[in-house]
Amino acid sequence: MGTGDFKISTFMYLLGAFVFVFVICQSAFFITKAWRQGKKIGISSKDMRNTVSSSILFTVAPAIAIVATVLTLANSLGIVLPWIRLSIIGNISYEVTAAESALNALGVAGGISQEVTDKTQFAAIMWVTSIGSCFPLILMPLILKKIQKKIGTVAKANAKWADLMAAAAFIGLISAFIARSIIGAGKEDIIGDGAGIVSVATLLFSIITMLILERLAEKFKLKWLEPFTMPLSMILAMGVAIILVQILPADIAILEWRG
Amino acid sequence: MEKTYFDKAHFWGRLWSLAALGMLMCIPACFCLYYNIWPAAVGVMKGLIAVIPMFWTIAIVEVISYSPMLGVGGMYISFVSGNISNLKLPCAIAAMENAKVRANTEEGEVITTIATATSAITTTLIIAAGVLVFSPIMPYLTDENSIFAPAFQQVLPALFGALGASYFAKHFKLTVLPILTGVIVLVFAPSMGAGTLIPITVIVSLIGAQVMFKKNVV
Numbered sequence: 159m160g161t162g163d164f165k166i167s168t169f170m171y172l173l174g175a176f177v178f179v180f181v182i183c184q185s186a187f188f189i190t191k192a193w194r195q196g197k198k199i200g201i202s203s204k205d206m207r208n209t210v211s212s213s214i215l216f217t218v219a220p221a222i223a224i225v226a227t228v229l230t231l232a233n234s235l236g237i238v239l240p241w242i243r244l245s246i247i248g249n250i251s252y253e254v255t256a257a258e259s260a261l262n263a264l265g266v267a268g269g270i271s272q273e274v275t276d277k278t279q280f281a282a283i284m285w286v287t288s289i290g291s292c293f294p295l296i297l298m299p300l301i302l303k304k305i306q307k308k309i310g311t312v313a314k315a316n317a318k319w320a321d322l323m324a325a326a327a328f329i330g331l332i333s334a335f336i337a338r339s340i341i342g343a344g345k346e347d348i349i350g351d352g353a354g355i356v357s358v359a360t361l362l363f364s365i366i367t368m369l370i371l372e373r374l375a376e377k378f379k380l381k382w383l384e385p386f387t388m389p390l391s392m393i394l395a396m397g398v399a400i401i402l403v404q405i406l407p408a409d410i411a412i413l414e415w416r417g
Numbered sequence: 418m419e420k421t422y423f424d425k426a427h428f429w430g431r432l433w434s435l436a437a438l439g440m441l442m443c444i445p446a447c448f449c450l451y452y453n454i455w456p457a458a459v460g461v462m463k464g465l466i467a468v469i470p471m472f473w474t475i476a477i478v479e480v481i482s483y484s485p486m487l488g489v490g491g492m493y494i495s496f497v498s499g500n501i502s503n504l505k506l507p508c509a510i511a512a513m514e515n516a517k518v519r520a521n522t523e524e525g526e527v528i529t530t531i532a533t534a535t536s537a538i539t540t541t542l543i544i545a546a547g548v549l550v551f552s553p554i555m556p557y558l559t560d561e562n563s564i565f566a567p568a569f570q571q572v573l574p575a576l577f578g579a580l581g582a583s584y585f586a587k588h589f590k591l592t593v594l595p596i597l598t599g600v601i602v603l604v605f606a607p608s609m610g611a612g613t614l615i616p617i618t619v620i621v622s623l624i625g626a627q628v629m630f631k632k633n634v635v
Contacts, residue, residue, distance in 0.1 A: 177440065181537060184534075191425075192526070192534070195523070196527040206528075209512045212515055213508050213511075213535035216511055216536070217540055218539065221504070224543075229551060237548055245499075249501075251576075256464070256472075263464035264464070290472045291472060292438055292441050293473045295438040298434050298492065299435060302430070302480065302489070323623065325591060327474060328475070330618040331619055332581040333581075333595035333622065336574075336581060337599025340603075341603045343607035360574040362578070363578070364577075365578040367579070368578065369586060387579075391575075391582070395575035399575070400567050
């Protein structure tokens with residue numbers, strides 16, 4: 159990884175271990191408290207044990223899918239930072255957006271499609287992802303107790319509006335990236351950065367695969383497939399990019415209409 | 418008056434949230450101290466200005482809308498460990514169904530807390546194991562001349578295609594306007610980065626959704 163070694167240094171792994179221990183401790187603390195309370199109010203140990211085992215089963219598949227997204231970010235950010243970021247308030251679309259935004263602000267060509275080798279840029283990404291995602295941790299101690307008392311009724315009455323606004327914000331975010339994949343210009347010296355045959359083909363293939371897999375999972379009631387539809391579509395579409403670059407004539411494969 | 422379990426859970430949750438906030442900021446701070454490099458504040462601010470309006474708006478909407486389903490402990494755990502809509506929330510709902518308890522009751526609170534905490538531990542363990550297993554082979558996969566290089570260059574179209582597909586299918590009417598806006602903006606400013614484009618498409622999307630909601634189109 160050349161000059162990028164700091165991304166996978168022992169120090170970074172130590173930071174990762176720190177986050178790992180913190181998340182485990184918090185969860186263990188709450189399980190202990192809830193378990194005691196459960197016994198007190200008469201929930202059987204068997205019911206609580208069942209909750210633990212079914213939750214583990216439920217979680218395994220989506221968690222493996224999260225590992226796949228950690229790997230997709232590892233090219234540019236090394237493997238440790240995506241691991242840290244997706245272990246705490248993690249969410250793939252937030253991380254990608256925040257990292258892209260940080261690099262854009264610093265005027266770095268190519269964004270996260272290129273390996274980040276500069277420590278200062280890397281530090282900027284860490285700050286933007288951390289501060290960008292910290293708001294719930296400020297918000298909850300301030301308002302959660304109040305809203306939990308009131309919200310039950312309000313959310314039920316306006317559930318449709320709340321869902322719609324959350325979806326609209328999310329769609330707005332996705333739209334920016336989709337538009338860039340269709341018609342955005344890249345930097346001149348970087349192949350594959352701007353929109354072109356390969357980016358549009360990857361995008362379309364990913365959308366179509368996702369729709370087909372979701373339909374299959376629903377029609378044949380393939381519960382195990384559901385959590386994998388997204389990572390699978392993503393990985394298959396990335397596979398299509400590899401194949402296209404191999405089989406298309408070189409000048410077509412690197413064609414980017416806006417430069 | 419004796420404190421209820423909910424009161425106590427809020428107290429613990431607040432402490433853990435503040436600790437998590439400290440830890441979250443500690444990570445970049447430790448990195449900067451250790452390597453003795455500090456990025457220009459202006460650059461970081463510019464990066465933040467692009468994402469904060471959307472991230473923080475989503476945070477408000479999420480805290481409010483998940484709150485009735487996740488309960489007290491479940492909320493504090495989920496917002497620290499993340500991956501809520503694709504993991505913690507369905508896990509908590511499934512656990513309540515299995516145990517035949519309702520949300521917003523003390524029984525529901527106990528079950529959702531156990532379910533989300535178990536899920537958080539499992540996820541953390543699996544991600545850590547995955548990182549340790551895969552990190553030795555990463556350099557071979559991602560080298561510039563590797564056959565896999567084009568795949569990593571197309572991460573964004575692949576990711577947002579898959580992520581968008583189910584939203585587009587479910588909310589097609591909400592989708593047309595923001596994508597069209599993004600495309601039109603890029604026709605005139607082709608090099609505009611995602612960071613600048615996102616606030617534009619998000620705001621257009623929110624306004625569009627609000628108008629359609631008022632007119633009963635969605």
